Amino acid sequence: MSMQVHEKRLDILVDVASIKKNKKTIGFVPTMGALHRGHLALVEKALKENDYVIVSIFVNPTQFNNDADLVNYPRTLDSDIELLSGLSKNIIVFAPTPKEIYGDKMLSTKYNFNGLEHEMEGKFRAGHFDGVGTVLKHFFTIVNPDKAYFGEKDFQQLQIVKKLVEIEKMTVQIIGCPIYREENGLALSSRNKRLNTKQLEASPFIYSVLQQVKKDFGTKSAFTLNNWVLGQFKNHDELKLEYFEIAKVSDLKSIKRKQKGTKYRAFIAVFAGEIRLIDNIALN
Incomplete structure:
Protein backbone atom coordinates (compact mmCIF):
# COMPACT_ATOMS: atom_id res chain seq x y z
CA MET A 1 0.00 0.00 0.00
CA SER A 2 1.43 3.38 -0.98
CA MET A 3 1.60 6.15 1.61
CA GLN A 4 -1.60 8.17 2.06
CA VAL A 5 -1.28 11.84 1.07
CA HIS A 6 -4.28 14.06 1.79
CA GLU A 7 -4.99 17.66 0.85
CA LYS A 8 -8.51 17.80 2.24
CA ARG A 9 -9.42 18.19 5.91
CA LEU A 10 -12.31 15.74 5.44
CA ASP A 11 -9.99 12.94 4.22
CA ILE A 12 -7.72 13.34 7.25
CA LEU A 13 -10.72 13.36 9.60
CA VAL A 14 -11.88 10.03 8.11
CA ASP A 15 -8.43 8.47 8.66
CA VAL A 16 -8.17 9.85 12.20
CA ALA A 17 -11.63 8.51 13.09
CA SER A 18 -10.71 5.06 11.76
CA ILE A 19 -7.40 4.99 13.71
CA LYS A 20 -9.09 6.09 16.94
CA LYS A 21 -11.93 3.58 16.45
CA ASN A 22 -9.31 0.82 16.33
CA LYS A 23 -7.82 2.15 19.58
CA LYS A 24 -4.49 3.00 17.89
CA THR A 25 -2.33 6.01 18.78
CA ILE A 26 -1.39 8.98 16.59
CA GLY A 27 1.88 10.88 16.68
CA PHE A 28 1.94 14.24 14.91
CA VAL A 29 4.92 16.03 13.34
CA PRO A 30 3.97 19.49 12.02
CA THR A 31 6.38 20.80 9.34
CA MET A 32 6.59 23.50 6.71
CA GLY A 33 8.12 21.00 4.29
CA ALA A 34 11.58 21.16 2.67
CA LEU A 35 12.24 18.17 4.92
CA HIS A 36 15.73 17.34 6.15
CA ARG A 37 17.37 14.82 8.46
CA GLY A 38 16.17 16.74 11.53
CA HIS A 39 12.52 16.36 10.50
CA LEU A 40 13.06 12.67 9.79
CA ALA A 41 14.52 12.20 13.28
CA LEU A 42 11.27 13.62 14.72
CA VAL A 43 9.20 11.30 12.51
CA GLU A 44 11.32 8.27 13.50
CA LYS A 45 10.85 9.06 17.21
CA ALA A 46 7.10 9.47 16.62
CA LEU A 47 6.96 6.11 14.81
CA LYS A 48 8.64 4.37 17.76
CA GLU A 49 6.13 5.82 20.22
CA ASN A 50 2.85 5.63 18.23
CA ASP A 51 0.96 3.29 15.89
CA TYR A 52 0.54 5.93 13.17
CA VAL A 53 2.26 9.22 12.42
CA ILE A 54 0.64 12.14 10.63
CA VAL A 55 3.09 14.63 9.10
CA SER A 56 1.68 17.98 8.03
CA ILE A 57 3.44 19.86 5.24
CA PHE A 58 2.13 23.41 5.26
CA VAL A 59 3.90 26.74 4.81
CA ASN A 60 1.78 28.76 7.23
CA PRO A 61 1.23 32.32 5.92
CA THR A 62 0.15 33.77 9.28
CA GLN A 63 3.48 33.16 11.01
CA PHE A 64 5.61 35.09 8.49
CA ASN A 65 6.17 38.78 9.21
CA ASN A 66 8.34 39.10 6.09
CA ASP A 67 6.58 38.65 2.72
CA ALA A 68 9.82 37.91 0.87
CA ASP A 69 10.63 35.13 3.35
CA LEU A 70 7.20 33.58 2.75
CA VAL A 71 7.58 33.75 -1.04
CA ASN A 72 11.13 32.35 -0.98
CA TYR A 73 10.52 29.62 1.59
CA PRO A 74 11.53 26.33 -0.11
CA ARG A 75 8.64 24.14 -1.24
CA THR A 76 9.62 20.58 -2.19
CA LEU A 77 6.47 18.51 -1.69
CA ASP A 78 7.33 15.66 -4.10
CA SER A 79 10.76 15.01 -2.61
CA ASP A 80 9.32 15.41 0.93
CA ILE A 81 6.78 12.66 0.20
CA GLU A 82 9.51 10.46 -1.26
CA LEU A 83 11.67 10.89 1.87
CA LEU A 84 8.78 9.98 4.17
CA SER A 85 7.65 6.99 2.12
CA GLY A 86 11.07 5.42 2.72
CA LEU A 87 10.51 5.43 6.50
CA SER A 88 7.25 3.53 7.08
CA LYS A 89 3.87 2.64 5.61
CA ASN A 90 2.26 3.95 8.82
CA ILE A 91 2.83 7.59 7.88
CA ILE A 92 -0.01 9.76 6.58
CA VAL A 93 0.85 13.11 4.97
CA PHE A 94 -1.49 16.08 5.29
CA ALA A 95 -0.58 18.81 2.78
CA PRO A 96 -3.50 21.26 2.77
CA THR A 97 -3.87 24.62 1.03
CA PRO A 98 -4.19 27.76 3.19
CA LYS A 99 -7.90 27.91 2.26
CA GLU A 100 -8.38 24.36 3.57
CA ILE A 101 -7.03 25.43 6.97
CA TYR A 102 -8.25 29.02 7.26
CA GLY A 103 -11.25 29.23 4.93
CA ASP A 104 -11.60 32.71 3.43
CA LYS A 105 -10.22 34.58 6.44
CA MET A 106 -6.47 34.21 6.87
CA LEU A 107 -6.41 35.62 10.40
CA SER A 108 -4.48 34.82 13.54
CA THR A 109 -6.02 34.50 16.99
CA LYS A 110 -4.41 36.90 19.49
CA TYR A 111 -2.83 34.84 22.28
CA ASN A 112 -1.45 35.70 25.68
CA PHE A 113 1.34 33.20 26.28
CA ASN A 114 2.23 34.69 29.66
CA GLY A 115 4.91 36.94 28.18
CA LEU A 116 6.80 34.10 26.43
CA GLU A 117 5.74 35.64 23.10
CA HIS A 118 7.45 38.98 23.82
CA GLU A 119 10.96 37.63 24.32
CA MET A 120 13.65 37.09 21.64
CA GLU A 121 11.87 36.03 18.44
CA GLY A 122 8.79 37.97 19.58
CA LYS A 123 10.78 41.22 19.65
CA PHE A 124 11.85 40.82 16.03
CA ARG A 125 8.88 39.00 14.45
CA ALA A 126 5.66 40.79 15.35
CA GLY A 127 2.65 38.47 15.44
CA HIS A 128 4.76 35.39 14.67
CA PHE A 129 3.65 33.35 17.68
CA ASP A 130 -0.02 34.24 17.20
CA GLY A 131 0.35 32.65 13.75
CA VAL A 132 2.08 29.58 15.21
CA GLY A 133 -0.56 29.18 17.93
CA THR A 134 -3.44 29.62 15.48
CA VAL A 135 -2.24 27.07 12.93
CA LEU A 136 -1.34 24.50 15.58
CA LYS A 137 -4.77 24.83 17.20
CA HIS A 138 -6.27 24.05 13.77
CA PHE A 139 -3.96 21.06 13.25
CA PHE A 140 -4.37 19.66 16.77
CA THR A 141 -8.16 19.86 16.35
CA ILE A 142 -8.09 18.09 12.97
CA VAL A 143 -5.42 15.47 13.70
CA ASN A 144 -6.35 14.87 17.38
CA PRO A 145 -2.89 13.41 18.14
CA ASP A 146 -1.83 11.65 21.32
CA LYS A 147 1.66 13.16 21.05
CA ALA A 148 3.17 15.94 18.94
CA TYR A 149 6.90 16.32 18.26
CA PHE A 150 8.92 19.54 18.00
CA GLY A 151 12.65 20.17 17.62
CA GLU A 152 14.49 22.18 20.27
CA LYS A 153 16.07 24.39 17.59
CA ASP A 154 12.88 26.44 17.95
CA PHE A 155 13.06 26.22 21.75
CA GLN A 156 10.97 29.34 22.31
CA GLN A 157 8.29 27.91 20.01
CA LEU A 158 8.39 24.62 21.96
CA GLN A 159 7.67 26.47 25.23
CA ILE A 160 4.88 28.43 23.54
CA VAL A 161 3.28 25.25 22.15
CA LYS A 162 3.23 23.76 25.67
CA LYS A 163 1.52 26.95 26.87
CA LEU A 164 -0.96 26.81 23.94
CA VAL A 165 -2.04 23.29 24.93
CA GLU A 166 -2.56 24.51 28.50
CA ILE A 167 -4.58 27.58 27.35
CA GLU A 168 -6.76 25.57 24.94
CA LYS A 169 -7.10 22.66 27.41
CA MET A 170 -5.99 20.12 24.82
CA THR A 171 -4.94 16.59 25.73
CA VAL A 172 -2.01 16.24 23.30
CA GLN A 173 1.38 15.58 24.93
CA ILE A 174 4.14 17.86 23.56
CA ILE A 175 7.52 16.16 23.09
CA GLY A 176 10.68 18.24 22.63
CA CYS A 177 13.48 16.57 20.64
CA PRO A 178 17.21 17.43 20.52
CA ILE A 179 18.59 19.74 17.82
CA TYR A 180 19.83 17.79 14.80
CA ARG A 181 23.12 19.16 13.47
CA GLU A 182 25.45 18.81 10.51
CA GLU A 183 28.85 17.31 11.39
CA ASN A 184 30.23 20.87 11.45
CA GLY A 185 27.64 21.87 14.09
CA LEU A 186 25.26 23.89 11.92
CA ALA A 187 21.67 23.32 13.13
CA LEU A 188 19.63 21.73 10.35
CA SER A 189 16.99 24.05 8.91
Whole structure:
Protein backbone atom coordinates (compact mmCIF):
# COMPACT_ATOMS: atom_id res chain seq x y z
CA MET A 1 0.00 0.00 0.00
CA SER A 2 1.43 3.38 -0.98
CA MET A 3 1.60 6.15 1.61
CA GLN A 4 -1.60 8.17 2.06
CA VAL A 5 -1.28 11.84 1.07
CA HIS A 6 -4.28 14.06 1.79
CA GLU A 7 -4.99 17.66 0.85
CA LYS A 8 -8.51 17.80 2.24
CA ARG A 9 -9.42 18.19 5.91
CA LEU A 10 -12.31 15.74 5.44
CA ASP A 11 -9.99 12.94 4.22
CA ILE A 12 -7.72 13.34 7.25
CA LEU A 13 -10.72 13.36 9.60
CA VAL A 14 -11.88 10.03 8.11
CA ASP A 15 -8.43 8.47 8.66
CA VAL A 16 -8.17 9.85 12.20
CA ALA A 17 -11.63 8.51 13.09
CA SER A 18 -10.71 5.06 11.76
CA ILE A 19 -7.40 4.99 13.71
CA LYS A 20 -9.09 6.09 16.94
CA LYS A 21 -11.93 3.58 16.45
CA ASN A 22 -9.31 0.82 16.33
CA LYS A 23 -7.82 2.15 19.58
CA LYS A 24 -4.49 3.00 17.89
CA THR A 25 -2.33 6.01 18.78
CA ILE A 26 -1.39 8.98 16.59
CA GLY A 27 1.88 10.88 16.68
CA PHE A 28 1.94 14.24 14.91
CA VAL A 29 4.92 16.03 13.34
CA PRO A 30 3.97 19.49 12.02
CA THR A 31 6.38 20.80 9.34
CA MET A 32 6.59 23.50 6.71
CA GLY A 33 8.12 21.00 4.29
CA ALA A 34 11.58 21.16 2.67
CA LEU A 35 12.24 18.17 4.92
CA HIS A 36 15.73 17.34 6.15
CA ARG A 37 17.37 14.82 8.46
CA GLY A 38 16.17 16.74 11.53
CA HIS A 39 12.52 16.36 10.50
CA LEU A 40 13.06 12.67 9.79
CA ALA A 41 14.52 12.20 13.28
CA LEU A 42 11.27 13.62 14.72
CA VAL A 43 9.20 11.30 12.51
CA GLU A 44 11.32 8.27 13.50
CA LYS A 45 10.85 9.06 17.21
CA ALA A 46 7.10 9.47 16.62
CA LEU A 47 6.96 6.11 14.81
CA LYS A 48 8.64 4.37 17.76
CA GLU A 49 6.13 5.82 20.22
CA ASN A 50 2.85 5.63 18.23
CA ASP A 51 0.96 3.29 15.89
CA TYR A 52 0.54 5.93 13.17
CA VAL A 53 2.26 9.22 12.42
CA ILE A 54 0.64 12.14 10.63
CA VAL A 55 3.09 14.63 9.10
CA SER A 56 1.68 17.98 8.03
CA ILE A 57 3.44 19.86 5.24
CA PHE A 58 2.13 23.41 5.26
CA VAL A 59 3.90 26.74 4.81
CA ASN A 60 1.78 28.76 7.23
CA PRO A 61 1.23 32.32 5.92
CA THR A 62 0.15 33.77 9.28
CA GLN A 63 3.48 33.16 11.01
CA PHE A 64 5.61 35.09 8.49
CA ASN A 65 6.17 38.78 9.21
CA ASN A 66 8.34 39.10 6.09
CA ASP A 67 6.58 38.65 2.72
CA ALA A 68 9.82 37.91 0.87
CA ASP A 69 10.63 35.13 3.35
CA LEU A 70 7.20 33.58 2.75
CA VAL A 71 7.58 33.75 -1.04
CA ASN A 72 11.13 32.35 -0.98
CA TYR A 73 10.52 29.62 1.59
CA PRO A 74 11.53 26.33 -0.11
CA ARG A 75 8.64 24.14 -1.24
CA THR A 76 9.62 20.58 -2.19
CA LEU A 77 6.47 18.51 -1.69
CA ASP A 78 7.33 15.66 -4.10
CA SER A 79 10.76 15.01 -2.61
CA ASP A 80 9.32 15.41 0.93
CA ILE A 81 6.78 12.66 0.20
CA GLU A 82 9.51 10.46 -1.26
CA LEU A 83 11.67 10.89 1.87
CA LEU A 84 8.78 9.98 4.17
CA SER A 85 7.65 6.99 2.12
CA GLY A 86 11.07 5.42 2.72
CA LEU A 87 10.51 5.43 6.50
CA SER A 88 7.25 3.53 7.08
CA LYS A 89 3.87 2.64 5.61
CA ASN A 90 2.26 3.95 8.82
CA ILE A 91 2.83 7.59 7.88
CA ILE A 92 -0.01 9.76 6.58
CA VAL A 93 0.85 13.11 4.97
CA PHE A 94 -1.49 16.08 5.29
CA ALA A 95 -0.58 18.81 2.78
CA PRO A 96 -3.50 21.26 2.77
CA THR A 97 -3.87 24.62 1.03
CA PRO A 98 -4.19 27.76 3.19
CA LYS A 99 -7.90 27.91 2.26
CA GLU A 100 -8.38 24.36 3.57
CA ILE A 101 -7.03 25.43 6.97
CA TYR A 102 -8.25 29.02 7.26
CA GLY A 103 -11.25 29.23 4.93
CA ASP A 104 -11.60 32.71 3.43
CA LYS A 105 -10.22 34.58 6.44
CA MET A 106 -6.47 34.21 6.87
CA LEU A 107 -6.41 35.62 10.40
CA SER A 108 -4.48 34.82 13.54
CA THR A 109 -6.02 34.50 16.99
CA LYS A 110 -4.41 36.90 19.49
CA TYR A 111 -2.83 34.84 22.28
CA ASN A 112 -1.45 35.70 25.68
CA PHE A 113 1.34 33.20 26.28
CA ASN A 114 2.23 34.69 29.66
CA GLY A 115 4.91 36.94 28.18
CA LEU A 116 6.80 34.10 26.43
CA GLU A 117 5.74 35.64 23.10
CA HIS A 118 7.45 38.98 23.82
CA GLU A 119 10.96 37.63 24.32
CA MET A 120 13.65 37.09 21.64
CA GLU A 121 11.87 36.03 18.44
CA GLY A 122 8.79 37.97 19.58
CA LYS A 123 10.78 41.22 19.65
CA PHE A 124 11.85 40.82 16.03
CA ARG A 125 8.88 39.00 14.45
CA ALA A 126 5.66 40.79 15.35
CA GLY A 127 2.65 38.47 15.44
CA HIS A 128 4.76 35.39 14.67
CA PHE A 129 3.65 33.35 17.68
CA ASP A 130 -0.02 34.24 17.20
CA GLY A 131 0.35 32.65 13.75
CA VAL A 132 2.08 29.58 15.21
CA GLY A 133 -0.56 29.18 17.93
CA THR A 134 -3.44 29.62 15.48
CA VAL A 135 -2.24 27.07 12.93
CA LEU A 136 -1.34 24.50 15.58
CA LYS A 137 -4.77 24.83 17.20
CA HIS A 138 -6.27 24.05 13.77
CA PHE A 139 -3.96 21.06 13.25
CA PHE A 140 -4.37 19.66 16.77
CA THR A 141 -8.16 19.86 16.35
CA ILE A 142 -8.09 18.09 12.97
CA VAL A 143 -5.42 15.47 13.70
CA ASN A 144 -6.35 14.87 17.38
CA PRO A 145 -2.89 13.41 18.14
CA ASP A 146 -1.83 11.65 21.32
CA LYS A 147 1.66 13.16 21.05
CA ALA A 148 3.17 15.94 18.94
CA TYR A 149 6.90 16.32 18.26
CA PHE A 150 8.92 19.54 18.00
CA GLY A 151 12.65 20.17 17.62
CA GLU A 152 14.49 22.18 20.27
CA LYS A 153 16.07 24.39 17.59
CA ASP A 154 12.88 26.44 17.95
CA PHE A 155 13.06 26.22 21.75
CA GLN A 156 10.97 29.34 22.31
CA GLN A 157 8.29 27.91 20.01
CA LEU A 158 8.39 24.62 21.96
CA GLN A 159 7.67 26.47 25.23
CA ILE A 160 4.88 28.43 23.54
CA VAL A 161 3.28 25.25 22.15
CA LYS A 162 3.23 23.76 25.67
CA LYS A 163 1.52 26.95 26.87
CA LEU A 164 -0.96 26.81 23.94
CA VAL A 165 -2.04 23.29 24.93
CA GLU A 166 -2.56 24.51 28.50
CA ILE A 167 -4.58 27.58 27.35
CA GLU A 168 -6.76 25.57 24.94
CA LYS A 169 -7.10 22.66 27.41
CA MET A 170 -5.99 20.12 24.82
CA THR A 171 -4.94 16.59 25.73
CA VAL A 172 -2.01 16.24 23.30
CA GLN A 173 1.38 15.58 24.93
CA ILE A 174 4.14 17.86 23.56
CA ILE A 175 7.52 16.16 23.09
CA GLY A 176 10.68 18.24 22.63
CA CYS A 177 13.48 16.57 20.64
CA PRO A 178 17.21 17.43 20.52
CA ILE A 179 18.59 19.74 17.82
CA TYR A 180 19.83 17.79 14.80
CA ARG A 181 23.12 19.16 13.47
CA GLU A 182 25.45 18.81 10.51
CA GLU A 183 28.85 17.31 11.39
CA ASN A 184 30.23 20.87 11.45
CA GLY A 185 27.64 21.87 14.09
CA LEU A 186 25.26 23.89 11.92
CA ALA A 187 21.67 23.32 13.13
CA LEU A 188 19.63 21.73 10.35
CA SER A 189 16.99 24.05 8.91
CA SER A 190 14.96 24.15 5.71
CA ARG A 191 16.37 27.66 5.21
CA ASN A 192 19.89 26.20 4.92
CA LYS A 193 18.93 25.20 1.35
CA ARG A 194 19.02 28.89 0.45
CA LEU A 195 22.59 29.49 1.68
CA ASN A 196 25.29 30.01 -0.93
CA THR A 197 28.68 28.27 -0.67
CA LYS A 198 30.35 31.12 1.28
CA GLN A 199 27.45 31.38 3.71
CA LEU A 200 27.40 27.60 4.21
CA GLU A 201 31.10 27.63 5.02
CA ALA A 202 30.68 30.52 7.47
CA SER A 203 27.54 29.33 9.27
CA PRO A 204 29.08 26.69 11.61
CA PHE A 205 30.69 29.67 13.38
CA ILE A 206 27.30 30.25 15.07
CA TYR A 207 27.45 26.95 16.93
CA SER A 208 31.13 27.32 17.79
CA VAL A 209 30.29 30.66 19.48
CA LEU A 210 27.47 28.99 21.45
CA GLN A 211 29.80 26.18 22.53
CA GLN A 212 32.34 28.70 23.83
CA VAL A 213 29.58 30.50 25.76
CA LYS A 214 28.57 27.19 27.35
CA LYS A 215 32.20 26.49 28.28
CA ASP A 216 32.64 29.93 29.88
CA PHE A 217 29.22 30.15 31.53
CA GLY A 218 30.42 28.75 34.86
CA THR A 219 33.16 31.33 35.29
CA LYS A 220 32.05 34.47 33.41
CA SER A 221 29.10 36.82 33.91
CA ALA A 222 26.21 37.08 31.47
CA PHE A 223 27.28 40.69 30.77
CA THR A 224 30.82 39.61 29.84
CA LEU A 225 29.56 36.79 27.61
CA ASN A 226 27.08 39.09 25.84
CA ASN A 227 29.85 41.56 25.03
CA TRP A 228 32.17 38.78 23.88
CA VAL A 229 29.53 37.45 21.44
CA LEU A 230 28.86 40.96 20.06
CA GLY A 231 32.61 41.28 19.44
CA GLN A 232 32.76 37.93 17.63
CA PHE A 233 30.22 39.05 15.03
CA LYS A 234 31.15 42.73 14.84
CA ASN A 235 33.32 42.51 11.74
CA HIS A 236 32.30 39.12 10.37
CA ASP A 237 32.22 39.16 6.56
CA GLU A 238 29.28 36.76 6.06
CA LEU A 239 27.26 36.78 9.31
CA LYS A 240 25.39 39.64 10.99
CA LEU A 241 24.13 39.18 14.54
CA GLU A 242 20.46 40.07 15.12
CA TYR A 243 20.39 39.10 18.79
CA PHE A 244 22.16 37.03 21.41
CA GLU A 245 20.54 36.44 24.79
CA ILE A 246 21.11 34.31 27.85
CA ALA A 247 17.68 33.54 29.28
CA LYS A 248 15.97 31.51 31.97
CA VAL A 249 14.40 28.32 30.58
CA SER A 250 11.26 28.81 32.71
CA ASP A 251 10.10 32.20 31.35
CA LEU A 252 12.69 32.96 28.61
CA LYS A 253 13.51 36.30 30.21
CA SER A 254 17.02 37.65 29.63
CA ILE A 255 19.25 37.68 32.67
CA LYS A 256 21.67 40.22 34.05
CA ARG A 257 22.85 37.89 36.83
CA LYS A 258 22.93 34.13 37.30
CA GLN A 259 21.04 32.55 40.19
CA LYS A 260 21.70 29.18 41.80
CA GLY A 261 19.31 26.36 40.96
CA THR A 262 18.03 28.04 37.76
CA LYS A 263 18.31 26.56 34.27
CA TYR A 264 19.61 28.78 31.48
CA ARG A 265 19.95 28.64 27.70
CA ALA A 266 21.75 30.86 25.22
CA PHE A 267 19.74 31.96 22.17
CA ILE A 268 21.02 33.49 18.95
CA ALA A 269 19.68 34.79 15.63
CA VAL A 270 22.05 35.61 12.78
CA PHE A 271 21.61 36.79 9.20
CA ALA A 272 23.67 35.20 6.43
CA GLY A 273 22.77 37.63 3.65
CA GLU A 274 18.94 37.68 3.69
CA ILE A 275 18.68 34.25 5.31
CA ARG A 276 17.93 34.20 9.00
CA LEU A 277 19.40 31.40 11.10
CA ILE A 278 18.54 30.67 14.74
CA ASP A 279 20.15 28.35 17.28
CA ASN A 280 20.35 27.80 21.03
CA ILE A 281 22.21 25.73 23.60
CA ALA A 282 21.57 24.56 27.17
CA LEU A 283 24.11 26.20 29.47
CA ASN A 284 23.72 24.20 32.71
